Amino acid sequence: MNKLAIEGGTPARSKPLPPNYPGAVVMGQEEADFASKVILGQSPFRYYSPNPQRAAEQLEDAMSAEMNVPYVLGVTSGTASLIVAMKALGIGYGDKVIVPANTFLATPGAVVCCNAVPVFCDIDDSLNLDPAALEQVYDEDVKAIIVVPILGNPVDMDPVMEFARRKNIAVIEDIAQSCGVKYKGRYGGTIGTIGAFSFQMNKIITAGEGGAVATHDLKLFERALRYHDQGLARHKARYGIDSPDEEFAFVGQNYRMSDITGAVVFEQWKKLPDIVASMRRSHEAIRSELASRFPEMQFRRCPDPDGGHIGSNLGIILPSKEATVKFNQAMAAENMGTYILYAGLPAYRTPAIFHQRTSDKDNFPFNYPFKNPVVYTEDMCPVAIDLIPRTAFLPIAPTLTEQDVEEIIEGTSKVYQALRDQQLVRQ
Numbered sequence: 146m147n148k149l150a151i152e153g154g155t156p157a158r159s160k161p162l163p164p165n166y167p168g169a170v171v172m173g174q175e176e177a178d179f180a181s182k183v184i185l186g187q188s189p190f191r192y193y194s195p196n197p198q199r200a201a202e203q204l205e206d207a208m209s210a211e212m213n214v215p216y217v218l219g220v221t222s223g224t225a226s227l228i229v230a231m232k233a234l235g236i237g238y239g240d241k242v243i244v245p246a247n248t249f250l251a252t253p254g255a256v257v258c259c260n261a262v263p264v265f266c267d268i269d270d271s272l273n274l275d276p277a278a279l280e281q282v283y284d285e286d287v288k289a290i291i292v293v294p295i296l297g298n299p300v301d302m303d304p305v306m307e308f309a310r311r312k313n314i315a316v317i318e319d320i321a322q323s324c325g326v327k328y329k330g331r332y333g334g335t336i337g338t339i340g341a342f343s344f345q346m347n348k349i350i351t352a353g354e355g356g357a358v359a360t361h362d363l364k365l366f367e368r369a370l371r372y373h374d375q376g377l378a379r380h381k382a383r384y385g386i387d388s389p390d391e392e393f394a395f396v397g398q399n400y401r402m403s404d405i406t407g408a409v410v411f412e413q414w415k416k417l418p419d420i421v422a423s424m425r426r427s428h429e430a431i432r433s434e435l436a437s438r439f440p441e442m443q444f445r446r447c448p449d450p451d452g453g454h455i456g457s458n459l460g461i462i463l464p465s466k467e468a469t470v471k472f473n474q475a476m477a478a479e480n481m482g483t484y485i486l487y488a489g490l491p492a493y494r495t496p497a498i499f500h501q502r503t504s505d506k507d508n509f510p511f512n513y514p515f516k517n518p519v520v521y522t523e524d525m526c527p528v529a530i531d532l533i534p535r536t537a538f539l540p541i542a543p544t545l546t547e548q549d550v551e552e553i554i555e556g557t558s559k560v561y562q563a564l565r566d567q568q569l570v571r572q
C-alpha cells in the first residue's frame with residue numbers, strides 16, 4: 146500500500162468529504178419554493194395570517210402519518226422539544242432525570258432548565274445508554290429516563306421500556322441526532338412516552354433551527370401544546386381537545402415553530418427516506434468491506450436486531466486513545482476526517498454541569514435537598530470514559546458517490562494498516 150498522506154504520500158481523496166450536514170447538503174429548490182410561498186403569502190406565523198399556508202401543520206401531519214404516532218407538535222429547537230416534553234410530564238423541582246453519559250450537553254441542560262437534576266447513566270458498546278446500568282443510578286426521585294440514539298444508532302428500547310414500566314417512570318427519546326432511526330421496525334421518537342426531535346443544522350434534516358415532539362398520549366400532548374404556547378391550546382378541534390382553559394391552563398412559554406421553518410422542514414421531511422437510504426447504503430458498503438479486510442476491526446454495535454440505524458456515521462472503536470488520535474490525524478490528512486465526540490468526555494464533564502453551576506441564586510435547582518444528593522465524580526461512568534475517546538466516527542453524507550465510497554475504503558484501509566504495522570492495533 147502507498148505512503149500515508151500524513152507522511153507525505155498522496156491523499157486517498159483529492160478533496161475533503163462533504164460536510165456533515167445530511168439535510169443541508171440536499172437542500173434546494175423544493176425548500177426554497179415552499180419557503181417562498183409562505184413569505185410571498187405574507188404568512189410567517191403558523192396560527193394566523195392574511196393567507197395561511199399551514200406549513201408547520203403539514204409537517205406535523207406528514208410526520209404523524211409516516212411514523213404512525215397520532216400527535217406531533219413543531220417547536221423552535223431540539224432543546225425546546227426536550228423542555229416541552231419534560232414540562233408536559235410535569236417534571237420539575239425535586240425531580241431527577243436519568244440521562245446517558247454520552248450525549249450533547251443540551252440533554253442535561255434541558256433537564257436543568259426544567260428545574261430538575263440530571264443523573265448520568267453509563268453506556269455500552271453501542272455508545273448509547275446501557276439499560277443494564279439503569280438500576281445503579283435509579284432512586285425514588287427519578288421521574289424519567291432520557292435516551293439518546295447517538296449519531297444515528299438506535300437505543301435498545303425493550304429493556305429501557307421494561308425498566309421504566311417497572312418503576313412507573315416516563316421515557317423521553319431525544320432523537321436530535323437520529324431522525325429516521327428505527328428499533329424493531331418502529332421509528333425512534335414514537336416508542337417511549339414522548340419523542341423529541343431537532344432540525345438544527347447538524348441534524349439529519351434541517352431548517353437551521355427547529356424541533357418537534359411526538360406522543361401517543363393526548364393528555365400529554367395537550368400539556369405540551371399549552372406549555373409551548375403561553376398556556377394556550379389553539380386549534381383544539383384539530384386535536385379533539387375539549388378541556389376548558391379555566392380548569393386546565395397553566396403558565397407556559399413561547400416555543401412555537403414559525404411557518405417558514407415548517408415549510409423548510411416539511412420539504413426536508415419528504416427527502417428523509419432518500420437521505421437515510423443513501424447513507425445506509427454507503428455505510429454498509431464501507432463497513433462490510435473493512436470488516437472483510439480487517440476481521441479484528443471493532444465497530445460500534447447496533448442494538449436493533451433489524452439494523453435500524455440510519456448510517457449517518459460509522460463508529461470504529463480502536464484499542465487505545467493513542468491509536469484513535471493517530472487514526473484521526475492520519476484520516477484527516479487523507480481528506481476523510483474522522484472525529485471523536487465531545488472532546489472525548491462524558492457530558493457530565495462539561496464545566497457547568499460538573500460544577501453544578503446555573504445562572505440562578507444558590508445554583509438552583511442543584512441545591513434541592515435530595516435524600517440521596519446528586520454528586521458528580523470524574524470516574525462515575527467508567528465505560529463512557531473508556532469508549533468515547535477511542536471511538537472514531539466517520540461521517541457519511543447522503544451525497545457520497547460510489548467513487549467516494551471506494552476512496553473511503555482505500556484510505557481507511559491504508560491508515561488502519563499503518564496502525565497494524567505500528568502494533569497500535571492487534572491482528
Ligand SMILES: *Cc1c(COP(=O)(O)O)cnc(C)c1O
Nearest residue numbers: 222223224249251321322343345
Ligand atoms: C443537537 C442536540 C440537541 C439540541 O438540539 P437544538 O436544536 O440544537 O436545540 C439535543 N440533544 C442532542 C443529543 C443533540 O445532539
